[in-house]
Amino acid sequence: MSDKKITLIGAGLVGSLAAVFLAKRGFEVEVFERRSDMRKENISAGRSINLALANRGIYPLEQVGLMDKVNAMLTPMKGRMVHDLEGNLNLQPYGQKQEEVIYSVSRADLNTLCMDAAEAEGNVNIHFNQKCIGVDFENNLLQLKDEITGKEYEKPFTRVIGTDGSASAVRDAIHAVHSDHNYAEQLGHSYKELCIPAGSDGDFQMEPHALHIWPRGGYMLIALPNLDKSFTVTLFMPNDGEISFENINDKDKLNAFFAEHFPDAVPLLPELEKDYFENPTGHLATVRCSPWHYQDKALLIGDAAHAVVPFHGQGMNCGFEDVSELDAQIKKYAGDWEKIFSETDKLRQPNGNAIADMAIENYITMRDSVRDDKFLMRSALAFELEKRFPDYFCPRYSMVMFHRLPYAEAQSRGSIQEEILQQLTKSIESVEQVDYSEAEELVKAKLQPLVLNP
Ligand SMILES: Cc1cc2nc3c(=O)[nH]c(=O)nc-3n(C[C@H](O)[C@H](O)[C@H](O)COP(=O)(O)OP(=O)(O)OC[C@H]3O[C@@H](n4cnc5c(N)ncnc54)[C@H](O)[C@@H]3O)c2cc1C
Numbered sequence: 001m002s003d004k005k006i007t008l009i010g011a012g013l014v015g016s017l018a019a020v021f022l023a024k025r026g027f028e029v030e031v032f033e034r035r036s037d038m039r040k041e042n043i044s045a046g047r048s049i050n051l052a053l054a055n056r057g058i059y060p061l062e063q064v065g066l067m068d069k070v071n072a073m074l075t076p077m078k079g080r081m082v083h084d085l086e087g088n089l090n091l092q093p094y095g096q097k098q099e100e101v102i103y104s105v106s107r108a109d110l111n112t113l114c115m116d117a118a119e120a121e122g123n124v125n126i127h128f129n130q131k132c133i134g135v136d137f138e139n140n141l142l143q144l145k146d147e148i149t150g151k152e153y154e155k156p157f158t159r160v161i162g163t164d165g166s167a168s169a170v171r172d173a174i175h176a177v178h179s180d181h182n183y184a185e186q187l188g189h190s191y192k193e194l195c196i197p198a199g200s201d202g203d204f205q206m207e208p209h210a211l212h213i214w215p216r217g218g219y220m221l222i223a224l225p226n227l228d229k230s231f232t233v234t235l236f237m238p239n240d241g242e243i244s245f246e247n248i249n250d251k252d253k254l255n256a257f258f259a260e261h262f263p264d265a266v267p268l269l270p271e272l273e274k275d276y277f278e279n280p281t282g283h284l285a286t287v288r289c290s291p292w293h294y295q296d297k298a299l300l301i302g303d304a305a306h307a308v309v310p311f312h313g314q315g316m317n318c319g320f321e322d323v324s325e326l327d328a329q330i331k332k333y334a335g336d337w338e339k340i341f342s343e344t345d346k347l348r349q350p351n352g353n354a355i356a357d358m359a360i361e362n363y364i365t366m367r368d369s370v371r372d373d374k375f376l377m378r379s380a381l382a383f384e385l386e387k388r389f390p391d392y393f394c395p396r397y398s399m400v401m402f403h404r405l406p407y408a409e410a411q412s413r414g415s416i417q418e419e420i421l422q423q424l425t426k427s428i429e430s431v432e433q434v435d436y437s438e439a440e441e442l443v444k445a446k447l448q449p450l451v452l453n454p
């Protein structure tokens with residue numbers, strides 16, 4: 001088979017963007033997608049209808065010239081709008097510069113745009129309803145199943161890229177022949193999508209330019225705006241225990257729970273009972289595996305390699321960054337596929353692990369810390385240190401969301417910065433009392449100069 005052929009398994013967000021990049025490099029791309037064509041049928045209900053797109057995801061879209069079209073799909077969110085129990089609102093900005101916002105975007109619209117763009121290249125074929133059920137690496141054969149007819153068949157391949165999400169069949173096939181580790185850590189919490197529709201005047205019922213959060217300690221509600229002026233709302237809660245999906249299992253308990261814990265959201269959720277009982281409960285897990293590749297034959301990217309919990313809004317962004325890195329390696333090692341795959345694996349794995357850790361930590365931040373005065377003081381101080389020492393200090397959230405330095409570096413700098421923030425605030429009550437000469441000494445002694453967008 002020609003060295004110009006590449007097979008992708010999965011035409012989700014990462015697979016369809018990867019198809020665009022590969023097609024632009026002149027490859028003939030065959031994509032096998034388990035589901036039917038979402039452009040013809042609505043298949044996304046109840047499964048993260050919208051997502052936060054941030055700088056790391058925007059950059060690869062810019063590289064292939066898609067951002068002009070994507071821009072029209074975006075609703076900027078400037079910060080977290082925190083709803084307390086009394087219904088008071090407090091906007092906590094994500095950044096301190098005008099451009100430091102994240103964007104709500106419809107999963108289906110973005111996926112559709114990437115699939116359309118891939119097919120428009122002329123050298124991409126997406127085969128829907130075709131599920132990968134295995135890979136025979138010895139004979140270079142993909143094992144596929146037609147989901148409509150039930151027929152199983154084999155197809156030869158030269159190189160296969162697994163973009164088949166968190167339950168990846170390609171990952172299982174790679175790890176059947178060579179595995180250092182391959183496991184999913186269950187979070188013990190799940191999610192349910194609900195909806196705040198547009199108001200009777202056709203407008204948003206809450207501030208549209210924010211990610212709304214109802215933090216309640218062990219659980220939380222969040223809401224992201226949609227272009228049709230509705231909000232997609234997600235309830236995150238433990239699987240079992242007193243307040244849990246297991247326990248809140250009838251209409252009375254559900255209504256009592258919402259009335260007590262999210263009173264200001266209740267009038268905005270007219271279909272609460274229907275959404276809660278009819279929408280699927282999504283489970284949350286972190287997938288960690290190594291290796292992400294097999295010889296010069298197979299590579300994993302996106303959730304197939306590193307499914308993360310959604311609390312940093314980075315799963316797709318990280319997957320898009322994988323695609324951009326793969327493209328850079330294809331350019332660098334033209335034709336040496338063992339090197340292309342092994343380098344992509346080596347460069348991305350530490351970053352996949354870092355964002356997985358930070359996403360779990362951010363669950364605590366979102367559901368709990370955003371209500372804590374000490375946390376808010378440290379956040380305010382982090383902004384102040386960024387202003388005073390921009391060559392050294394950048395809040396961790398900003399490094400992850402607004403810049404492109406490797407996640408692993410954002411994580412390690414973030415821990416040093418947290419120590420500095422803890423030290424400077426340990427015996428004071430407000431940011432005005434910070435000793436900035438001590439701050440300068442600490443920042444310059446402990447942190448190397450910053451390169452935000454290498
Ligand atoms: C509630 C929630 C909120 C989220 N919010 C955000 C956010 O705000 N920002 C963000 O960046 N990320 C977010 N994410 C993460 C994001 O959804 C994923 O990281 C992203 O979808 C990964 O894209 P992917 O293409 O790798 O995998 P997927 O989107 O899972 O796509 C995989 C594709 O492969 C297909 N497939 C699967 N198995 C097979 C098979 N055996 N054969 C053929 N095809 C197959 C699937 O049908 C699918 O089309 C969120 C996730 C959840 C659950």
